[in-house]
Amino acid sequence: MRIVLFTHPAFMASQSMPRFARMLQQAYQARGHDVQVWSPPARVHAWVPAGRLSKWAGYVDQYLLFPLQVRRALARQATDTLFVMADQALGPWVPLVKHRPLVVHVHDLLALRSALGEIPENPTGFTGRLYQRYIRRGFAQARHFICISQRTRNDLERVGGVAPEAAEVVYNGLNQRFAPTPPAEARALLRRAGLPVPEHGLLLHVSGNQWYKNVPGVLRLYAHHARTHANPLPLWLVGVQQTDAVRAALADVPPQGTVHFLHGIDHALLQAAYSLARALVFPSLAEGFGWPIVEAQACGCPVVTTDDAPMNEIGGPQSVYLPLLRSGDDLQAWAADGARALAALLDEPPQAARERIAACLAWSRRFEADRAITQYLQVYERVLTSHPVAASTTLARSAP
Structure with missing residues (x-):
């Protein structure tokens, strides 16, 4: 196939989508496909790389100059080229x-749902609401979508304003290898990095400070857990900054509790932390997908997460689920219930614990990268063959 892959510009602050696009490009090229990546170059933004006007300079590059570049380039593309929005x-x-064969990858619609007032925890300003409507008006004109979860697919049809001919669910594949690190090796890695080496394991939370990660809720839950244990397991927060809300929740942790904040750890250390953790505590208020759930299970770490999509869709039957903490709920009561659920998990008999770990490892295999790439390409092929102009061109090329 000839594939043109659209992705975000390199000057964007978040690089998760460019990384996703690079992963697609490399995987498709490894399978023999011809792949081009189209992305807006920094022209105006290069003159205003920082400050209040940099965002608007980026908009000029993305929405005024780049479309002119695309229109010129389209004339040189074969009619059986597939266009993909990452x-x-x-x-x-x-x-x-x-009007060409086109597939749009849909990751999550949290920003759009916030702009529509569905998520009171994340209010959106006036210009943000306009921007999300501008985005929706554009993608609603596509007809073929790949969604990362059933929740995303439901949101696409419910709030995305689209009635796609084909909106298929393909779960994300892990773009890095995660597997259990043997305990002795994991402890040696932590020791060499100057990190504490927990004798009986640890509790882990991996995220940033996004509103939906519920870090204050994690700390309140841990505080309740620590109060009921003389020597509670330490809680490691990976990637979390100490905001005012985090510090306020941290003050609730009793003296016997221990909380470590870790930043910038490499893949091997993260894998070691997952492997030594007795549980990943991940009670998000919302997620697009929930990568740490899969990463933890691939390392044999059980997960405590939220009983709401997509977390309960990604977590599988072997995860422990807590009620969604909604705006206005009693946070302390929710945290106390969560601490009891965590204690029940940690107190499982050895055989039950081994069975849960085995189930985690088995479940994680459905999120292998090769499986996702194969499914993406199958969708692409169907879109190409269903497009009248592209299909006729492909048949003409293959005729003797």
């Missing part, structure tokens, strides 16, 4: 190629 947030570019 993220639905690239919706404003969809009208440029909507």
Whole structure:
């Protein structure tokens, strides 16, 4: 296949989507496909790389200059070229190629749901609401979508304003290898990095400070857990900054509790932490997918997460589920219930614990990268063969 992959510009602060696009490019090329990546170069943004006007300079590059570049380049593309948007947030570019074979990858619609007032914990300003409507008006003109979860697919049809001919669910594949690190090796890695080496394991939380990660809730839950144990397991928070809300929750942890904040640890150390953890505590208020759930299970670490999609979709039957903490709920009561659920997990008999770990490892295999790539390409092939102009061109090329 000839594939043109649209992705976000390199000057964007978040690089998760460019990384996703690079992963797709490398995987498709390894399977023999011809792949080009189209992304806005920094022209105006290069003159205003920082400050209040840098965002608007980036918008000029993305939505005024880049479309001119795309229109010129389209004339040189074969009619059987498949165009792929690596993220639905690239919706404003969809009208440029909507008449060609096109697939849009949809990751999550949290920003759109916030803009529509569905998520009171994350209010959106006036310009943000306009921007999300601009994005939606664009991607709604596509007809073929790949969603990372059933929750995302439901949101796409419910709030995305689309009635796609084909919106298929393909779960994300891990873009790095995660597997159990033997305990002695894991402890040696931590020791060499100057990190504490827990004798009986640890509790782990991996995230940033996004509103939906519920870090204060994690700390309140841990505080309740620590109060009922003379020597509670330490809690490791990976990637979390100490904001005012985090510090306020941290003050609730009793003296016998221990909380470590870790930043910038490499893949081997993260894998070691997952492997030594007795549980990943991940009670998010919302998620697009929930990568740490899969990463933890691939390392044999049980997961405590939220009984709401997509967390309960990704976590599988072997995870422990807590009620969703909604705005206005009693946080302390929720945390106390969560601490009891965590204690029940930690107190499982050895055989039950071994069975849960085995189930975690087995479940994680459905998120292998090769499986996701194969499914993406199958969707692409179907879109190409269903497009009248592309299909006729492909048949003409293959005729003797």
